[in-house]
Amino acid sequence: MAFLAQLGEQTDELVDAIVGIPESDQETRNIFREAVLRLLRNHTYLRTNQFEVEDRLKGLEERFRVIGRDALADAFHKRLEAYEPHHNKFTPDVFHFLLELADQPAQNTQLTALDEPEEVPPPKLTWRDIAREDGWIQERDIWLFNRHSPDSSDDEGAAEIKTVASVESLTSASSVDGRVQRTALDCAFKPQGEELLQRVKEALSWRQPPTVVEGGQPEKTTITSLPLLREVLFMLSGLPTTIFDADCNPSSGYQLQGISVEASDALLNSFSECGRKLAPLRAFSKRKAQSPLLQVFESSMQKALGSLDLQLASIQGRYVAIEEDVVVSLVGVLNEVRPILTPLYALSDIIRQLQEERNTHAFRYLELLYDAAGMAQLQAHRDTYHLLGGMFLDCFQIYLKPIRLWMEEGRLLPGDRTFFVSESSTKLPLPQIWKSQFNLLRSPEGNLHAPRFLKPAIHRIFTAGKSIVVLKHMKRHAATSKYRATEEPKMDFATVCPDNLEFAPFSELFSSAFDAWIQSKHHTAAATLQELLYTSYGLSQSLDMLEQVYLMSDGSKADAFASAIFRHLDNFSNSWKDRFTLTEIAQEAFSGSIDSYRIFAEIDPRTVVHSAIAGRSSVRVNLPAIRLGCRLNWPVQIVVTEEGIQGYQRIFTFLLQARRAISVLNHPTKNFHPRGSLAATGSMGRYYMLRTKLLWFCDAIVTYLTTLILAPNTARLRADLGDAGDVDDMIRAHADFVSRIIHESCQGAKLQPIRDCMLDIFDLAIKVADAQRIEMVRLEKEEHEITRLSVISSPYTSPVKAKAKFAATTPKPKKRNDEDDDSDKENQDLEWNIKQSAKVNEGKPHHVLLKGFHGDFERHLRFIAGGLRGVARASKEQAAVKWDLLAEMLEVGIKE
Structure with a gap:
C-alpha cells in the first residue's frame, strides 16, 4: 500500500510538471494520470534508482565533512557541480558504477592526486610580527628603561642610565629571565620620589591593624571620606578591601572622621547591605555551567555586572581625575548607586530562590525571570522591568533553538533534558507515529516538563513537530517551503515590548509575540499535511468507504451483504464462518463503489458459537463476531x-x-x-x-x-x-x-x-x-x-x-432425481x-x-x-x- 501511494503521488507530480493541465480540467488530468500509471506498471525492466544514487552522493560528501576532510568534500562538490551541465539519462548509471567501485574513499583518497593543495595551518602569531605590523620598531623611545643608581641622591645629581631593549630581547626567554626586577623606588622619579612615597605611606597608614585597648576592644581608627569611598566602590565591584571582609561585613575598628560612631556604623552597614545583595550575583556568575540555558543566563548576568562596574568606575573617575571642585559625600554616592543597584537586587532574589530550591530544572530561572519582570512592570519599576525583561528574552532565545529545530525539522537534540518532547526508543509502525512515537515529558507528579508560560502553546509546538516527522515519511518535507514565511518574527525586548505599549501587561505582550512566532512555524506544516491528506491520500474517499461499509449509507449494498449472511443463517450453514467466504461476500456486495482489495472480513472467535440452531435463533449470537475491515492509507489511519x-x-x-x-x-x-x-x-x-x-x-x-x-x-x-x-x-x-x-x-x-x-x-x-x-x-x-x-x-x-x-x-409428486432428493x-x-x-x-x-x-x-x-x-x-x-x-x-x- 505504501508503494502504491508513493507511486500515485509521484505520478501526480510528474503529470503536473510535464503536462501542466489546470486543476479545473480534472477529467483530462485523470486521463493522463491513468496512462502514465499504466506505462509504469507494465514496465518490464528496472533502471538505476537515480534518487538513491543522489542520496548516496550527498551522504558521501557529508561523511567527508564529518571526519574532517573538508578539502576533499569541497573538491568532490566542485566536480559534481562541474558535471551538472553534462547530465543525461545515463549519468545515474555511471555514478552508481563508480560508487560500487569505490573502496573507502574517505581514507584512501589523496588530494595530491587531484592537484589540490593540502590545507596549510595558519602561521603562529608572534610578538615580532605584531611589532613589525604596528610599527613598534620605529618608535624606539618605548624601549628605553630608566636605571638609577641605588646610592645616588638629588644633591649628587647622578646621571640617569638609559638602555635600549630590542624586540628580540623582549621576546626571548633569556632576556626575560635575566631582566632586573623593578621596585617601587625605580618608579619614583628623582628628586620627589622619596617624598611622594612617604606621603603615600602616610595616606595608607589607616590600614595598619588597630591597637587593642584595655578590655579587649580594638581602638577605633579614624578614616576620611575619600579612602572610605574607595573601599566602598571596590567592595561593590567585588574586589577585596580592608574595611569589608569577604562577606561584605564592615570591620568594627574603623570610624568615619567627623561623625558619631553610630552614624558611621549605620553608613557602613548600608553599604555592606548593598554588597551582600550583590554577592550572590558575583558568585553565581563565576560558575561554569554545562547546560546552554544556564550558560546564557550567566553570560547575561555578567553583562549586567559589567554595566554596573562601568558605572562604578565612572564614579571613581570623578574623584581620581579631578577636573573641578568635587565634594566627597558618602551619602550622596549611596543615593546615586541605589537606583543602579535596585534592578540587580531583583536579580539577586532570583538567584537566592534558585539556590534554595532543590532539583530545579534548567529552565526554572526562565519562569522566575518571567514572573519577576511582570511584577516589576506592575510596580512601575521601569529599570528593573527593562533589565529582567531583556534578560528573559535573551535567555529565551536559547530555549527557542530546540523548539525551532523541532518545528522546522522534526528533530530532537540528542541528550537534551530541557526540552519537553521525548522520542520512543523503539521503531513503531507508520500509523502509530503520530500517537506513540513522540510524547510530552512529565514529572512524577504529572506536571508538564516545560516552563509555565509556554503551556498554552505546547500543543501547537508538539503538533507542528509531529507534522514535520509525518511529512518526512511521506517524502514531502520539501513541500512546506511554499508555505514558509520569509522571516520569522523577532523575539527581542525592543520588538516584544515596544515603548508605545508600556502599559500592556508583560505576559500579554509575550503571549502575543510568541503566538505570532508559533503561527509562522505551525501553519506551514499543518497546512501542508492537511492538503496532502485530502489530495494525495484520499481522506474524503476513505470516509465515504467507512460510511458505506460500517454505517450502511448505501442501503442496496448493505442489503446485498446482509441478505447473504442471513441466508446462510436461515439454512443453518456454517460456511459463512470462514473468513475467506465472508470476505468474498463483502467484496461482492460493495464491488460497485469500492475496490475489492480494500475490503476484508474476519471472525472474532470469542463470540462465535458452533451451534447453528443457537446462531439462527438470536441476534446476540454470531452476528457480533463479524468483523469487517477497510484497508486505509497509513496517513489516513x-x-x-x-x-x-x-x-x-x-x-x-x-x-x-x-x-x-x-x-x-x-x-x-x-x-x-x-x-x-x-x-x-x-x-x-x-x-x-x-x-x-x-x-x-x-x-x-x-x-x-x-x-x-x-x-x-x-x-x-x-x-x-x-x-x-x-x-x-x-x-x-x-x-x-x-x-x-x-x-x-x-x-x-x-x-x-x-x-x-x-x-x-x-x-x-x-x-x-x-x-x-x-x-x-x-x-x-x-x-x-x-x-x-x-x-x-x-x-x-x-x-x-x-x-x-x-x-x-392429492397433488402428484413429480419425478425427482437425486438433486431433488437432496x-x-x-x-x-x-x-x-x-x-x-x-x-x-x-x-x-x-x-x-x-x-x-x-x-x-x-x-x-x-x-x-x-x-x-x-x-x-x-x-x-x-x-x-x-x-x-x-x-x-x-x-x-x-x-x-
Missing part, C-alpha cells in the same frame, strides 16, 4: 484511529442486528388458512398485528439511526474536518464524531440495559416468525389429514373409489431445526404463544421508552435530546 474503527464496528453490529430482525419478519412464509377453524383465524390476526408492531419498531430504530444520528453527524464531521487547524484537531473531530454516534445510538455503557432490551425485541421477532412457520406446517398437515379421512369415510363411495378419489385430490432432505432438516430452535414452546397453543409474545413486546417497549425518558431528563449530555426524541417516537406504539 492517523486520523481514523483504531479506537474509531472499533466504534464504527459497534454501530455496524447494531445495524446488522436490526436488519436481521426485519429480514426474518419479511421472510416469505407459506400462509395457510384452514377452513372452519375460528381459533386459527384468530391466531392469524394476532400474528399479523404482532408482526406489524415488530416491523414498526425495527423500522423506527433504523430510521432514527440513519436520519437523526448518522446523516447529521456525518455532515458535521466533514465540516469539522474542514475547519480543523491541524491534524490533532482532525483526530479530535473524528473521535468526537464516533463518540457522538455511539452515545446517541444508545450503544454507550450508560444505556446498556436499554440496548439489551432492544436486542430482546429483535430476538422476539425471530421467535414470532419461527412459531408462525411451525404453526403453518402443523395446520397444513392437519388439514391434509382431515381431508384424507373425510374422503375415505364417505358412505357414498366404496373404499376403492375413495382411495382413487383421494389420490386424485433438496427435500435439506428442507426436512431445515424444518426439524426450526422446531428444535422453538422446542421450548412445545405444549402451548399457538394463540397462547402469540399472546405471551405480545405481552413481552409491550413490556419491552414500555421499558425502553420510559428508560430513555428518565436518562434524558437526568443527563446533561447533548445526546439527551436525541434520546428524548427516540422515546417520543416509540411512545406512539405503546397501548394505553
